[in-house]
Amino acid sequence: MGDILRCADYASVPPALRGGVAAIGNFDGVHRGHQAVLNRAREIAAQEGVPALVLTFEPHPRSVFLPDVPLFRLTPAPVKARLLGALGFDAVVEQPFTRSFSSVLPENFVEDVLVKGLGACHVVTGYDFHYGKGRGGTPQTLQVAGREKNFGVSLVDAFSDEGGVVVSSSRIREALANGNVAEAAGLLGYRYMVEAEVTGGRKLGRTLGYPTANMALPADMGLRHGIYAVRFRRADGALYDGVASFGRRPTVDENGAPLLETYLFDFEGDLYGEICAVSFFGLLRGEEKFEGLDALIQQMKRDEAEARALLADVRPFSALDARMAFSE
8 A cells, every 4th residue: 555644734744745736625434426536636646747635634624513423433534544545645634623724714725725835736626615714715716716826626526326326424424334334335435444453352252262353443433333244454464354343242241332353364463552454344243142152152153154255255346445455
């Protein structure tokens, strides 16, 4: 996967990356609709022989304006950066989004961020992009500003799936809430993935013959609790098929916090402290409470067999999917 520079704000973009093409948006999920915008930006950058950058905002603006309403982030900043790097971008600008920043006048956003900060020669956004105080900046005002400030502007129409329905982050969140990771993958253009540090646990899985890599996911994780066929990527890029449980472990610790526990097939070793990624290929079943550990072990054996069978025939369905969940 390609390396990408993560810039803390527009002022920290190095001189060598100024003067490029900037795709602007939140891009939560980096789904197929977002990729239509991103691919256009990358194509223009290649044609012009200039850097390709992404300007995004952290945290998600909804978290600033509605702090008490949980938001299931599909791609926290590190995962988003990894995906953008795999798409071929040189840098992502993770501009801090605050109420103060949101109140900047549209003309000042253009002058300070796009012109002075990025030195953008071309800007690519979605058809509904708004910016500045009161969302006063519109796609039309951006085009006018581009003519005045001498940078190009491309607006990309909404992207619809094969059924004619617009691809959106909210559709993907709904699919994942239902455990439909296959539908989510079709909308994302790659298998849904999470990334976290592997931490120590109670080692119950090791006692049962199924040692797991445990990962605590964000509190806003909206994925349905259940058992999944997954692919696990280590920090060094090594891939392992596996079966993962996401939930509260009702048989052994039903009051615990949700945890992702992945049993890696054909692996022995220590993963503690590594930042690893898990890609979801299929929901095997929902979370269940068993009458004792023997019943749980028997079900885990069936889960392993089903996951091995499912993963034996999987193929990447896009170049991005190949980079994220398969050996390149």
